[in-house]
Amino acid sequence: MPFWIIGNVVFAMGLVVSLLVYSIMPVGxxxxxxxxxxxxLLAILGFGLLVSNYCSSQQxxxxxxxxxxxxxxxxxxxxxxxxxxxxxxxxxxxINPVTYMIEVVRxxxxxxxxxxxxxxxxxxxxxFALILNIWAIxxxxxxx
Numbered sequence: 001m002p003f004w005i006i007g008n009v010v011f012a013m014g015l016v017v018s019l020l021v022y023s024i025m026p027v028g029x030x031x032x033x034x035x036x037x038x039x040x041l042l043a044i045l046g047f048g049l050l051v052s053n054y055c056s057s058q059q060x061x062x063x064x065x066x067x068x069x070x071x072x073x074x075x076x077x078x079x080x081x082x083x084x085x086x087x088x089x090x091x092x093x094x095i096n097p098v099t100y101m102i103e104v105v106r107x108x109x110x111x112x113x114x115x116x117x118x119x120x121x122x123x124x125x126x127x128f129a130l131i132l133n134i135w136a137i138x139x140x141x142x143x144x
Contacts (some may be wrong), residue, residue: 003048007041008034018109023128027112035107036118039125040101046132053139072098097128 018024026033048065055061061129074080076098082090093099094103098120107113115122 003113004038004041005046007044009038011037024109025111028108029113032115032118033108036101036104036108036122038126039122041127042096043097043125043132045127045135048131049136050132050139051061053136072096073098076102078102100125 002087015026015030015033047068051068052061052066055064071092075085075092076095076096078098082093082099085093104113104118107118111117
């Protein structure tokens with residue numbers, strides 16, 4: 001729960017900075033952004049729990065998460081165009097939850113898209129959240 005709350009606070013601060021510093025006012029619904037963010041954070045937290053289940057130390061878990069987050073961010077479509085990526089890279093972006101978050105933020109903030117426009121991305125991120133959290137619960141083993 002604390003990481004979910006921190007994610008919400010950081011996202012809200014980013015929206016405030018974009019408004020105050022860059023004068024970017026979201027065209028679409030801020031509530032839709034936060035609703036998608038809530039599902040997205042559940043998916044990312046499920047992935048973090050899954051990694052921590054398979055790692056034997058905190059340092060190993062941090063290094064593995066650093067590796068995956070770098071790949072997620074670099075292949076998410078924020079810094080590089082997905083259309084310009086080779087076919088194998090497009091496959092990786094399809095299984096990258098960050099890709100869908102970036103798409104939805106762009107769609108809602110810049111285009112004013114509504115819930116019906118972001119339903120495909122919402123369905124995919126919800127599937128990520130369910131699969132990763134169920135897998136994390138299934139793979140959890142208590143160690144004393």
